[in-house]
Amino acid sequence: MKIIADSGRCIGAGMCVLALGEVFDQSEEDGTVVLLDPDPPASMAGAVRRAVQLCPSGALSLAEGDRADGERDT
Numbered sequence: 001m002k003i004i005a006d007s008g009r010c011i012g013a014g015m016c017v018l019a020l021g022e023v024f025d026q027s028e029e030d031g032t033v034v035l036l037d038p039d040p041p042a043s044m045a046g047a048v049r050r051a052v053q054l055c056p057s058g059a060l061s062l063a064e065g066d067r068a069d070g071e072r073d074t
Contacts, residue, residue: 002039002063003048007032010059019051020044033059 003023012031016024023044025034040048052060 001042001045001048003035003037003052004061004063005033005035005038006059006061009057010055011057013056015054015056016051016060019054020047023048024051 007027010032012026012033014026014031016033017026023035023037023040025036026032027034049062052062
């Protein structure tokens with residue numbers, strides 16, 4: 001699972017950070033989303049999906065599937 005963030009679409013609501021601060025942060029400059037971990041482990045999949053769903057602007061999305069580099073989530 002890979003998180004895709006469109007900072008141009010982000011309105012800085014911070015719902016992602018409130019939901020999962022280990023993966024998301026906000027820019028000090030304009031409050032838009034900053035990805036701390038764009039490729040989180042599978043153990044966080046449920047929480048990541050919830051954070052993406054909470055985004056009021058739709059700036060977050062997921063690309064799911066096998067990793068190109070052959071690594072596996074643990």
